[in-house]
Amino acid sequence: MKRRDTFGLGTAALLAAQFGSRIPLASARGEGGTFVFGTAGDPVGLDPAVVTDGQSLRFADQIFDTLITFNGSSTDLKPSLAKSWDVSADGLTYTMKLRSGVRFHDGTAFDATAVKWNFDRWGDPKNKNHVGGDFEYYTDVAAWPDVISSVDVVDDLTVRFNLKASQGPFLLNMALGSFSIFSPASFELDPENAKRKPVGTGPYKFVEWVPGDKVVMEANTDYWGEVSNVDQVVVRTIPDNSARFLALKAGSIDMMDGVNPDDVATAKADRGIGILLRPPLNVAYINFNQTKKPFNDVRIRQAFSVGINRQAIVDALYGGRGVVANQMIPDYMLGFNTELKGFTYDVAAAKKLLADAGFPNGFTTEFWYMPVSRPYYPNPKQIAEAFAAELKKIGITAELKTKDWGAYLKSARENEFPVFMLGWGGDNGDTDNFLFTFFGTDGGGNTWKNDEARKLLVKAQQSADNQERDTLYRQVNALIEKEVPRLPIAHTKVPLLARAYVKGYLPSPVGAEKFTMVWLDK
Structure with a gap:
């Protein structure tokens, strides 16, 4: 396997450590309960392939998995649905071995055919499933129409990517939430409503989205990876920053982003609230x-x-x-x-x-x-x-x-x-x-x-x-x-605020945190 060497990645990892937390990360671990996260706006949609905003992609990290993912609070890569990969000497062929025994939330099996189905959906405008949006991340961010020639199913658990031209950040792009793997079976049941009915392999299953109010997810107890410490996650929409901070102080939410600068100073004086800083990427x-x-x-x-x-x-x-x-x-x-x-x-x-x-x-x-x-x-x-x-x-x-x-x-x-x-x-x-x-x-x-x-x-x-x-x-x-x-x-440097009983949350430079790390010490 050929590993990329980059300037920026190690630095981003160091920044993640430098801008740390006032919230202690270790004490007697609690399990169960509901984690409530407050944010400024609704997602635009819940189909990760066709959204571009952080509000929406937050849910991709919970409901779905990518083939490769980021390692904790850094931009280093680690295996996810792909357990290993090899790169040809000319950088034009990537062969990925997939994890066995993984199932989508609808009970269907994850395999190489599902991977190819997703890439064909994203990349082929003539594909019947190429619906729902502009696929801007595939087209403009990763620029994959000019890079990927074809995706081949080698066997049930092996997939091969053939490139037209080498791409330095190809594996890094593979880790982006927009390239989360959607269940083909569930998508084809109702393609036009995929943005409201997300079905992945991730640590949380989608329960409901009440526009203007909340998105609810429940722990996937059959998850192949790190199973959630909490039973349920609720992401509440509270558009006004000050109102969201008041909700945090009152304990009706456990954590929030979109913090007014003045409220950070107030939070510093409140021992019931912890402050975390996301590195400035x-x-x-x-x-x-x-x-x-x-x-x-x-x-x-x-x-x-x-x-x-x-x-x-x-x-x-x-x-x-x-x-x-x-x-x-x-x-x-x-x-x-x-x-x-x-x-x-x-x-x-x-x-x-x-x-x-x-x-x-x-x-x-x-x-x-x-x-x-x-x-x-x-x-x-x-x-x-x-x-x-x-x-x-x-x-x-x-x-x-x-x-x-x-x-x-x-x-x-x-x-x-x-x-x-x-x-x-x-x-x-x-x-x-x-x-x-x-x-x-x-x-x-x-x-x-x-x-x-x-x-x-x-x-x-x-x-x-x-x-x-x-x-x-x-x-x-x-x-x-x-x-x-x-x-x-x-x-x-982006502040996040949390009640002091929220443990384990490590801000990622790219905002790609799975809530599985969180536990509530109540």
Whole structure:
């Protein structure tokens, strides 16, 4: 077996250890009970192949398994449904041995045919089961239509992937929740409702989804891996961050994400609440739609980049857990370009750029912000208001708008907004997962048509030499700074809060925690 060597992975693992927990991880282990997790919004859907948001993919980690998975609180890989794998010398053939005796929640057997069925569903637009969404992770994030030639069933427990071109992060991509294995039998019973009837092999079985209220899962007592310590998991939707914190203090939920920075300070003084920090494998950004004027003019985008005091906003609104992002990747990742200067706040320079672009008196634009808090934007409305105040100083009037989270993501993908806030939490610790996802295809709200950048990104993706990849990504980052297709805002150490009786939770840099680790010391 050939093992990839990467810069970013070991660093991410170290970060996971560095940003640890105030919650003790060891005492007399309790079993049973219901674990209630509070979050800001509903999932968009529960079919992992066709969703892109962290709210939805959280459930993939509970209900499903991937062939390969991440090892605890790191981005190192370990076997999951595939117990081992071999890679050919040319990197074009991956042969995986599958775990025996695994069953889907509907009682049907997991085998190589089920694996092929899923990959055929994701990758073949003519497949009758290629329904439910755009398969954006398969198409744009992993870029597998250009990589995977075919998937062969060798025998019941052996599957072979034949590639058109080598892909450096192929195994890392295989661990993404979007590539969870769905029961073919259950899917084919009701394809159109798969997003509401998820059936996998994972440690939890889906029970119900009450939109706007909760998703309920029960422990899979026949799970092939680590069986859950709790009997049931309930993920409650509480849109308002402050209301969610009050629910935690009252004990009606056991743990929460989407924490207001001010509430972290309050939690520090409460011995009944523990604080955990997720490592900063993320980026908040402003995206410019270059198909809409005036954002097709690089001078307008550059005016935003120097006309917003990002440091002041991060200092005021991130509670000491954010750092200004000068590139679209954190500074410890492969390809971070230390020779770039970043964007220096300069109101006069911003006004001159606007004047040179034909807007000496500025202009008015819609400015869209997210309706839910996410790790990279802890309070999006408040941050949007701060952006608007900064833009007003250089003559731009930002008319703030938002809409329902699912509709917001759809509009962002379909290039309906002129300028909008969004962000990204890394899926696997590899730079490809950031830069290729953002700029390698026409999907995902990317309107930057830069052939040089795309060629560099494809070359980096196909290389197994990390020195070469580092050089290529540095060149891409230089092009991004010059043309500003998206303006990076912040990288965030993401707080999570839990009642002190919640034990065992280890935040993952990629947010891929299975709740099986949790137990309640009540």
